Amino acid sequence: MSSRLVEQIGAHSAAGASASALSMQIRALILDGRLTVGERLPSERALAAELRRSRSTITRVYDLLESDGYALRLHGGGTLVALPHAPGALPPADGGAESIDLSIASMDSTPGLYDATVRSLPRLAAMRGTSGYSLQGLPELRDAIAQRFTQRGAPTSADQIIVTSGALNGMNLILATIGRRGERALVEQPTFPHAIEALRRHGYRMVPTPVDVDGWDAHHLMDLLLRARPHIGYLIPDFHNPTGASLPEESRARIAATARSAGTRLIVDETTAELDIDRGWTPTPLAAHSPQVISIGSMSKIAWGGMRLGWIRADRDLVGRLLAVRPSFELGTALLEQCIAIELLDDMPSLSAHVTARLRAGRAAVATGLEGISGLQMPPTPGGLSAWLDLGAPVSTQLSLAAREHGLVLPPGPRFATGGVLDRRLRIPITLPPERTLAAIDRLRLAWEDVCDGSVAHAGELPRATVI
Structure with a gap:
C-alpha cells in the first residue's frame, strides 16, 4: 500500500525527476496543506523503494527539505513535515508587501449583520432563565x-x-x-x-x-x-x-x-x-x-x-x-x-440581494484582471464562490509556488482533488472586494510570467500524475 506522500506525488512520474524537483514538489504539498505540519514522512529506505529510486537520491531530497526548513529529522523518530516560518508569514520577493490570501473564498459580513445582532439581544435576554x-x-x-x-x-x-x-x-x-x-x-x-x-x-x-x-x-x-x-x-x-x-x-x-x-x-x-x-x-x-x-x-x-x-x-x-x-x-x-x-x-430577500451584488462585482473584477494575462480566460461563472480556471498545462503547482514569491497565497488545483490530479486547474475566489481582487490578479500576472519565462521549475520536472 502506497504512503500518503507517494499518492500525492505519483510514483510513475517520479521515476525521472531530480532530487531538486522531488523536494520542490514535496514543498508544494506542504505549502498548500496536502501534507500537514508534524506529519511523519516515509523513511528514506521506504520512500526509495516506493519510488524505485536510489537511497542516495531520497537522502538528498530530505537534505534539501531540511536545509530549507520544510522537514525536521529526529534521531530515532523519523522525518517530520515542518515550516521554515510561522504560518502566514510568507516573505514575498517584492520587499515585504502584505500577502493576499486566495485560499479562503468567503465574503466579509453582510451590512445587515450589526442591526440583526442588536435586534437579537432582547430574544437572547429572554432566555437568561434557561440552562x-x-x-x-x-x-x-x-x-x-x-x-x-x-x-x-x-x-x-x-x-x-x-x-x-x-x-x-x-x-x-x-x-x-x-x-x-x-x-x-x-x-x-x-x-x-x-x-x-x-x-x-x-x-x-x-x-x-x-x-x-x-x-x-x-x-x-x-x-x-x-x-x-x-x-x-x-x-x-x-x-x-x-x-x-x-x-x-x-x-x-x-x-x-x-x-x-x-x-x-x-x-x-x-x-x-x-x-x-x-x-x-x-x-x-x-x-x-x-x-x-x-x-x-x-x-x-x-x-x-x-x-x-x-x-x-x-x-x-x-x-x-x-x-x-x-x-x-x-x-x-x-x-x-x-x-x-x-x-x-x-429578511432573506435583502440578504440575497447583497450576496448577488457582491458576487457580481467580484466576478467582474476577476474577469477584468484576467484580461491582462495572456493565455488565461474567465470561465462561465453564474454564481458560487470562485472561478475555476483552465491553465492549459499542468503548471498549477508551479504557479502556486511562484505566487508566494509575490505575496499571493494561491492553492493549486490538486488541493481540491484526490490523488494529486487537476494540476492544470486553478481556483480564483470571486468573493473579495474588487480592489483587493484586482491587486491579487496583478500578483497572479507576475507569477504567471515567472512560470512562462521558466523562472520556476520546468513543467517536465513536476509529477505527471497531476495531469488530467
Missing part, C-alpha cells in the same frame, strides 16, 4: 430553516432540522453517527478539500466522479453508484465549489433514485446554494427527491464566516440518532448566533 443549552437548536430558528427548504421545493418540518456550529461541524456529526471505516465514499473531483479530509479521518476510501465548469457526467456518476455501491456520497449540486456548476434539474431525481437503489446515503452540501448571480433557473433541492438525502447548510457564505452556525436536514429517525451522538463532543450551538440567524433569515 442555555440547545442540543437541537432553537425552535424558531429550526422553523425558519425548514420554511426555507419548503419554499425551495423540499417540504420540511422543524423536527427534521438540527442547528450546528457550521456545515463542516454538521458533516462531522453525521460521519460520527453513521460512518463506517473502510467503506467507500463517492466524492466529486474536484470538491471542498476539508470534506475530503473529514471523510479520510473517518476511514473512508474515496471514489471520485468528475465535475467541470460545464457540469457533471451524470452517467458516470450513476454507473459508479451502481458498480461501487459506496456507503455514502458527498455532493455539492448548487454552485459547486470550486467549479460553480449546478446539477441540472432532470439529473437530480435520477441520481437520488440511483443512490437509494445502491444503498448510498447522499450528504448534500448546500452552503453555496444561495450564491446566485445570474444562473437563470432555480432547481429544487436534492432532498426533495429522496427521504434518504441528508442536507447540510451554513450561514457562513451568505452572512459571515464569523457566524459559526449551520444545520442538518434529515429524516426524523436519523435526527434522533444524531442527537444521541452529539453530546459526546458538543452540547449545542451558541445561542447568540442562533438569535442573530433568526433575524437574518427573516
